[in-house]
Amino acid sequence: MCGFISIFGPPESNAIHDVLSGLLAIQHRGQDAAGVVTFHDRFQAKKGLGLVREVFQDKHMQRLRGHLAVGHVRYPTVGLGEDTDVQPFWLDYPVGVAMAHNGNVTNFHELKRTYFGQRNIHLGSNCDLEVVLYVFADALMRRAKHPVTVDDVQVAVQEVFTRVKGAYSVVGITSEGMYAFRDPYGIKPCIYGKKETPEGTFYAVASESVVLDVAGYQVVRDLKAGEMLWIGKDRVPHIRQVGDKPHRPCIFEYVYFARPDAVLDGTSVHAARMELGRRLGKAFRATGLEADVVIPVPESARNAGVTMAEEIGVPCREGFVKNRYVGRTFIMPNDKARQATIRAKLNPIRSEFEGRRVIILDDSIVRGNTSRQIVKIARQMGAAKVYLASYSAPLLFPCLYGIDMSTKREFVARGRTNEEIAKELGADHVLYQTLPEMVDAVRAAGNRSIEFCKACFEGIYPTGDITEQMISDIESDRMAASNCG
Ligand code: AMP
Numbered sequence: 001m002c003g004f005i006s007i008f009g010p011p012e013s014n015a016i017h018d019v020l021s022g023l024l025a026i027q028h029r030g031q032d033a034a035g036v037v038t039f040h041d042r043f044q045a046k047k048g049l050g051l052v053r054e055v056f057q058d059k060h061m062q063r064l065r066g067h068l069a070v071g072h073v074r075y076p077t078v079g080l081g082e083d084t085d086v087q088p089f090w091l092d093y094p095v096g097v098a099m100a101h102n103g104n105v106t107n108f109h110e111l112k113r114t115y116f117g118q119r120n121i122h123l124g125s126n127c128d129l130e131v132v133l134y135v136f137a138d139a140l141m142r143r144a145k146h147p148v149t150v151d152d153v154q155v156a157v158q159e160v161f162t163r164v165k166g167a168y169s170v171v172g173i174t175s176e177g178m179y180a181f182r183d184p185y186g187i188k189p190c191i192y193g194k195k196e197t198p199e200g201t202f203y204a205v206a207s208e209s210v211v212l213d214v215a216g217y218q219v220v221r222d223l224k225a226g227e228m229l230w231i232g233k234d235r236v237p238h239i240r241q242v243g244d245k246p247h248r249p250c251i252f253e254y255v256y257f258a259r260p261d262a263v264l265d266g267t268s269v270h271a272a273r274m275e276l277g278r279r280l281g282k283a284f285r286a287t288g289l290e291a292d293v294v295i296p297v298p299e300s301a302r303n304a305g306v307t308m309a310e311e312i313g314v315p316c317r318e319g320f321v322k323n324r325y326v327g328r329t330f331i332m333p334n335d336k337a338r339q340a341t342i343r344a345k346l347n348p349i350r351s352e353f354e355g356r357r358v359i360i361l362d363d364s365i366v367r368g369n370t371s372r373q374i375v376k377i378a379r380q381m382g383a384a385k386v387y388l389a390s391y392s393a394p395l396l397f398p399c400l401y402g403i404d405m406s407t408k409r410e411f412v413a414r415g416r417t418n419e420e421i422a423k424e425l426g427a428d429h430v431l432y433q434t435l436p437e438m439v440d441a442v443r444a445a446g447n448r449s450i451e452f453c454k455a456c457f458e459g460i461y462p463t464g465d466i467t468e469q470m471i472s473d474i475e476s477d478r479m480a481a482s483n484c485g
Contacts, residue, residue, distance in 0.1 A: 001257055001403050002087070003029030003207040004100040006070040006171035008178035008231045010200025014038075015069035016061055018204065022211040023052045023071045028259060029102075029207060030073035033086040037098040039173055040066030045098075047086040068173040072100035075404060085127040088172070094141040096175045099133045102207055103168035103188045104402035106466060109473045111135075115163060126477075132168060135160050140174075147176055150238040153230040157181045157242045161226065165465050167250075167401035167453075169223075171205045177232035180205040184243035185462050186225025187250050187401050187453045189264050192237075193217035203231055208262040222265050248462040251452035252403060254442045255392040256363045260303050267446025270303050275441040276391040277304030277361070280433050281311025284359065284389065289429060291387060292356040295319035297346070297374060300363040304391045308361055319352035319360075320374075342373040353381035364392045365432075366405060368412030368425050375426045388427040393435040397459040400466060400474050405456060 003026030007015035019036050034055045035047030044064050048055040052073065072087040090098035105111070105128035116123060116131070123130050139159035143152045160170075160181070167187035171180045182190040192205040193212035204217050212219055223229060226243020249265050250257075260270040284291070294316045296305030309316035326345045352358075358378055365371050371388055378386045394413035399405045413421055413432075422430040433441075435457050443450055455461045 001029055001075045002100075002102045003027075003073045003211075004071065004087075004102055004169075004171050005204060005206040005211050006100070006173060006178050006180060007068070008173070008203045008235075009067035010197070010202065011067055013067045013199050013202070014065055015067055015202075016064040018202065018215040019069045019071040020052065020056060021215050022204070022206055023073055025210045025214040025259075026073055026207055027052055029257065030075040033074040033083070034072065035086045035088055035100075036064055036069060036071040037088040037090050037173070038064045038066040038069040039096070039098070039175055043090045043092060043096065043098055045088070045090065047083070047088075049083055049086065068175075068178060070098050070100050070171055070173050082126060084125045087127065087129055089125075089127070089129055089133050091133065091137050095137050097133065097137045097140065097172060098174075099129060099136065099170060099172035101129045101132060101168045101170045102402065103183055104128060104166050104400060104474070105131055105164055105168060106166035106400050106463065106470045106474065107164065108166075110470075111163065128166075128168075132160055132164055132170060135163050136170075147233045148174060149232065150230045150240065153179050154228060154240050154242055157228045161243050165463060167463070169207070177230060178203065178205070179228065179230045180223065181228040181242065182223040182225060184226045184245040185453065186223075186247040186265075187462070189249065189253060189258070190223045191219060191264075192221065192223060192229060193219045201235070203237060205229060208258055208264070210259050210262045213261070219263075246451065246462075248451055248453040250401065250403070251439065251442060251454045252364075252392070252399070252456060255438075256300050257403070260300075265447065265450065267442065267450075271445035272442045273300075273303035273391070274307045275445045276433060276438065277307035278311050279437050279441045280304070280361070280389055280391050280431065281308040283433065283437070284308070284312055284387075284431055287429070287431065289387060290357060291359045291385070293317050293319075293352065294359045294361055295352060295378075297360060297362040297370070298322040301361045301391065304363070305361050308359070308389070308391070312359075317352045319349055319358070320346040321349065322346055339369065339373050342370055343377070346374065346377070348377050348381050350381045353378050353383040355382060355384055357385035357387070358383045359387045359389050361389045361391065363390070364395055365390045365412060365421075365425075366395055367410045368421070371412075371425045371427070379426070385428045386426075387429045387431065388422070388425060389431045391433050391438075393438050393457045394421075394432050395456050397456050398471065398475065399456045400461060400471065401453065401455070403456070
């Protein structure tokens with residue numbers, strides 16, 4: 001899971017400031033690496049491993065000039081990650097194109113073997129964006145005329161949709177314009193906006209609406225599944241529907257990924273989390289158990305914690321203080337080290353636990369490492385009972401569309417009853433949201449008729465083309481940590 005932003009500004013403007021403030025706003029979508037490519041006579045790039053503020057310094061601002069820019073933040077992978085995989089990527093020849101994406105190409109290995117293998121093309125990275133870039137650029141180059149038209153871009157997007165499988169929202173620039181396309185099923189988010197300034201109109205496309213908010217843009221709208229945008233020499237936004245698949249946005253964006261102040265496909269993430277908390281509160285009441293306090297695990301569970309507590313009629317309290325400076329620079333070679341990281345990240349406030357029956361609320365339980373450690377801490381702080389609650393349903397299947405979740409074998413809920421999970425995690429009780437309740441809660445917060453991708457909960461992959469080979473390729477990539485989108 002990654003974040004991107006692309007800008008098309010008035011001719012004499014510089015887009016770099018908006019790109020960087022946008023990237024800072026989506027730093028939560030990726031802390032592993034950051035990069036920007038701009039165009040001014042030629043492509044200029046600055047990319048590196050680390051946080052946005054670590055990669056970019058004042059001296060880079062002078063060089064990264066131009067009214068066209070694309071930026072990216074990369075999601076943390078296991079291990080250090082390769083700097084050759086840092087996005088955006090670009091080509092100077094045969095057509096000048098820069099590109100960044102969020103998602104995962106599920107037939108990456110197959111394309112490497114066939115489309116690229118047969119032409120004796122060797123990819124320069126382990127990043128699946130590279131195949132999207134080559135397929136796109138190749139199609140654009142075959143129509144090469146000047147200036148590039150919306151028809152040319154549409155043909156190139158169509159070619160990508162035909163050859164490249166999976167979920168990928170893409171943004172980028174050429175020497176004269178900005179393009180974006182949302183993946184055929186719209187699994188990954190993609191929103192566009194504009195702002196009027198004395199210099200002229202700026203257009204931006206980004207992963208989350210918060211990017212547009214902080215950079216002063218007004219949201220125009222989310223791109224639909226399979227839709228593309230092109231703004232070229234005429235400076236007019238052209239939108240075309242290229243794909244014809246049903247829209248299946250990722251429900252985990254609402255659970256965990258997106259910022260609570262984001263609005264995705266018309267649904268406020270904050271409102272969705274509040275509704276998820278309310279529903280789980282009702283479910284807790286139905287168990288007949290009694291609790292004294294709800295303690296959300298920061299940051300994502302906070303919004304839901306408030307409503308869950310309201311529903312049960314107990315206070316919601318901050319029982320853990322999160323040290324936001326413990327990042328992934330803290331390398332975790334084994335379980336013991338991972339547990340130490342969790343302890344360093346979340347420090348408890350004893351008075352919120354001592355003698356109380358506590359509900360610890362998290363957004364999700366994946367491997368169970370966090371929860372096991374948190375339950376242990378709660379007991380050390382003298383909690384009388386520890387009830388563990390997850391406002392999402394049990395995670396059971398790997399995400400093949402770009403969320404680095406773990407492989408099938410590692411899900412704690414897989415093959416276990418709730419009682420067994422509680423025992424495994426050391427809790428007195430484990431309460432999950434049911435899948436229908438979870439879907440209904442997110443729908444209730446916005447769009448009543450929306451259908452989601454919920455593959456990680458039920459194992460049904462909406463692209464319908466997932467083979468065992470793809471799953472094992474993606475799982476071995478995860479193990480080898482080459483995911484980059
Ligand atoms: P685990 O310790 O493996 O059970 O991880 C669960 C915790 O990780 C929860 O607190 C979630 O907020 C968080 N989480 C869920 N999904 C992800 C993800 N894809 N990447 C990083 N953290 C996640």
